[in-house]
Amino acid sequence: MSLSFKQQLIAEQIRVIEEIQGAEPQPVVSSSGLNFSSWLVARNQELVRRTPIQSAIQFAPVIFRRLLIAVSVLLVLIGAVTSIKALGNAGTQLNIFWVLGVLLGLSWLSLVLWLATLLLNRDHAGVVAPLFGKVLGRLLPERQQPTPKQAAGRVWLQRLFLSTSGFLRLGWITHWLWSAYLLGGLLGLLLLFATRQFDFVWQSTLLGGDSFVQITQTLTPQLAALGVPVPDAQQILASSIDQTPANAAETRRVWALFLLGCVLLYGLLPRILIGVICAVGEWRLQSRQTLDLNQPYFIRLQREFWPQGSHGKILDADDRPPQMRQTLVSPRPPPADCLWLGLELPREFTLPAGMETDFINVRDDASQRQALAVIQHNKRPVAVLIDGHKAADRGLQRIVIDLASASGPRNLWLVLQPLPAEAKYQSWLQAAARAGLTPEQVTSL
Amino acid sequence: MSNSPPLPLILAVVGHTNTGKTSLLRTLLRNADFGEVRDSAGTTRHVEAAQLLLRGKPYIELRDTPGLEDSIALAGHLKSTGLRGRSCLEHFIGQAQPDVAREFEQEIKVLRQALECHAMLYVIDCREDVLEKYREEIAALSLASRPILPVLNFIQADSRQLQNWRTALAELGLHALVEFDTVAFDFDAEKRLYQKLQTLLETWYQPLQQLLDYRAEEWQQVRNACIAQVAALLVEMATYTQPPGQGEQRAKQLESLQNTVRQREQHCLRNVLELLNFSSANVQLTNLPVQNGEWELDLFAPETLKKFGLDTASAAATGAALGAGVDLLLAGLSLGAASLTGAALGTAWHTSRRYGKDLLARARGEKILCVDDTTVNVLLLRQLSLLRHLFRRGHAALGPVQLNEKEKAEIPSGWREQLTRARSLLQLKVGVDSREYKNALTDMKQWLASVL
Ligand SMILES: Nc1nc2c(ncn2[C@@H]2O[C@H](COP(=O)(O)OP(=O)(O)OP(=O)(O)O)[C@@H](O)[C@H]2O)c(=O)[nH]1
Ligand SMILES: [Mg+2]
Secondary structure (H helix, E strand, O other), X not given: OOOOHHHHHHHHHHHHHHHHHOOOOOOOOOOOOOOHHHHHHHHHHHHHXXXXXXXXXXXXXXXXXXXXXXXXXXXXXXXXXXXXXXHHOOOOEEEXXXXXXXXXXXXXXXXXXXXXXXXXXXXXXXXXXXXXHHHHHHHOOOOOOXXXXXXXXXXXXXXXXXOOOHHHHHHHHXXXXXXXXXXXXXXXXXXXXXXXXXXXXXXXXXXXXXXXXXXXXXXXXXXXXXXXXXXXXHHHHXXXXXXXXXXXXXXXXXXXXXXXXXXXXXXXXXXHHHHHHHHHHHHHHHHOOOOOOOXXXXXXXXXXXXXXXXXXXXXXXXXXXXXXXXXXXXXXXXOOOOEEEXXXXXXXXXXXXXXXXXXXXXXXXXXXXXXXXXXXXXXOOEEEEEEOOOOOOHHHHHHHHHHHHHHOHHHEEEEEEOOOOHHHHHHHHHHHHHOOOOHHHEXXX | OOOOOOOOEEEEEEEEOOOOHHHHHHHHHOOOOOXXXXXXXXXXXXXXXXXXXXOOEEEEEEEEOOXXXXXXXXXXXXXXXXXOHHHHHHHHHHHOOHHHHHHOHHHHHHHHHHHHOOEEEEEEEOOOOOOHHHHHHHHHHHOOOOOEEEEEEOOOOOOXXXXXXXXXXXXXXXXXXXXXXXXXXXXXXXXXXXXXXHHHOHHHHHHHHHHHHHHHHHHHHHHHHHHHHHHHHHHHHHOOEEOOOOHHHHHHHHHHHHHHHHHHHHHHHHHHHHHOOOOOOOOXXXXXXXXXXXXXXXXXXXXXXXHOOOOOHHHHHHHOOXXXXXXXXXXXXXXXXXXXXXXXXXXXXXXXXXXXXXHHHHHHOOOEEEXXXXXXHHHHHHHHHHHXXXXXXXXXXXXXXXXXXXXXXXXXXXXXXXXXXXXXXXXXXXXXXXXXXXXXXXXXXXXXXXXX
């Protein structure tokens, strides 16, 4: 299962909050039977339910929603007031096409601009969006030490406004606000038309009546399709400023409905339609966003969910830990005339200067037996050369014991070359002790 | 053959004492705290198990055993039972005289695991000659009639013995083996270890493959996450600015700028260590300027700059007024710069670097403080060598990682472009949320991945 956009948003918000506050120490929900994504979702739901995280998460969206509602209401009022003001002062004669221009012209102009910036500048997702993003960025700037609210708010802002889908969100907000304004205008008109009587006229110095008939008739078929009564050519011509229409009351009604219909059909509806398209587009782009699970926080959670390995468990315990004795000694060098042996010396071992190479190196059972025979034959003190990199294990101990019993414990020296680190040195002292040697007999050249 | 083999697959890690058995477990488990590791004989004296999990399910159980110490004497006792194969081991474990049982207490623990496990990893210190005692160990373990996979450890230290061991093991009938250094970690070597196990344990082929795939994926993810951390650090620091101050204020700002860089670097280091499962305590890189998780050397100290072979003279020349480590940048081109993009900006930037831009900035009377090129370069080199070492550091490693002398002053090719790209964000005056910033970050990540 992959996370929905909303779940991703919450996950990111909780991430920044937990990065500030520290993550919940206890496992929040059990992981059995879930995969990581659904576990993460369940964990976040539980956190939102149980902890005060909710208020931090909701901080920015709630402000946004309230702001949007407040501004919408304001714009409805402004729209209504504007239309009432514009028409109310005009006396009883209303210039039809002037009114249309006032009500729809600005909206269309901004719509065209919006589309143009969108199409001309696809890479930058419009001009307004980045600018707006900058402004929003200022409102919730990146801080060195943000509070959970600020951090969660920033994530919300980044994900909704500053991501790839941000321009579409700004798009639908714009259209929504224009719709509110136009709705206000429409309500204002309705109010005016319901309570006052206007004579609808048109006038022009340059254009003849034919042009107005044409303009009107290009606008009317769609209205007629909706069942709105529309002015016919005769009524249009009759509404010229210097004429008096035959059926004045009917003409007035038709023109009023025509005006209302135009604002609805050519002002409000396109805005709503494009707004919906933006919202759908935003939703589609959002559903393509992914959560960056490579962030340390998520990797940490992943490891909490699926540990990489279990902790060690002791199966076969040690009942008799060895007693480690530290012995301090002043080693004695071996006598000059002694018999030299090697103990598991590696091939590349560098012999001490001036030493003969023809000694026996005890490496296996056979060479050990050979060495024992030589010791018994010679009756000389024995010095065993040992690689100081080796630690004395029980196998080596056994060999030392065997050699000591052949030569006599007083006659055996262990020569460590080079002098090993403390732990290994101690292991040789122990081997020596088991073989009956004194610590002084463990030495180095 | 059954379709679903029993899980977890039990692997006994056996071998002579002090060959790195516990180390092998640490590295495979990515757990630097497992067991006890010491450079002496008989460190581990119990059998300790830990499991490798895949999506919460145990797949492999690794069992650390005490080292075998006296196989030659052991061989004598085993021979005296007069039995062969598993019954020989069973008889020896069950019926040994009390004094023999005490003498071979550790060996008996190992043999018990040899009988219980599905296969054994026989760890070899390949600096050693192929001695008779090692042959006896293998012979004793073979009695359990379980597959044995020799693991040649310490291959970094000495490779001369490797061939001897290969020959000797082949003579003993062990043809499949792996070279796996527990300290110098290499994911490919780990992969080969699992693949060799697949050939030895056909029944477990499928689960082993799953585990292998999973671990490869995980390793890639962790690597990428580390690279992302470093990329973010570099881009952030290359674009970090402060408004300029005057007189006393300026000195204070300088200090705060330097502190910001240091703290940001620390933050990155902490994340990287955590991602790779290292604690700041078990990473002590002496030759690298990291100590106990803290950078050992001052990032701005001349020694650090020198250590990485960077010359501070040029930085000193321009930054004289502000001290090394800080550079002046012109700002305020915002609207004009927005239209200047791509190559034009790049070249303009190149030529105006250092003196040009300083003069320009002075002429315009607009200056901002930012982190200078030399510092960002040091940051890059430090992070690169840190990642290079940590990516190849086994969890068994105890000693400090040695920084390779040769690689130290080399700034990889392509860095100039990356830095210019990041710096151009300053000119564009765009923030972290901008598309340009995100693209620069993505590019930086890709570039880092390509040079590592
Ligand atoms: N350089 C190097 N050192 C290693 C490597 N593997 C192990 N070591 C060192 O070898 C020593 C022994 O390692 P351990 O893991 O304790 O060995 P062991 O086989 O568990 O030893 P016992 O428990 O005593 O049988 C430690 O000092 C390790 O740091 C390796 O691959 N390279
Ligand atoms: Mg051990």
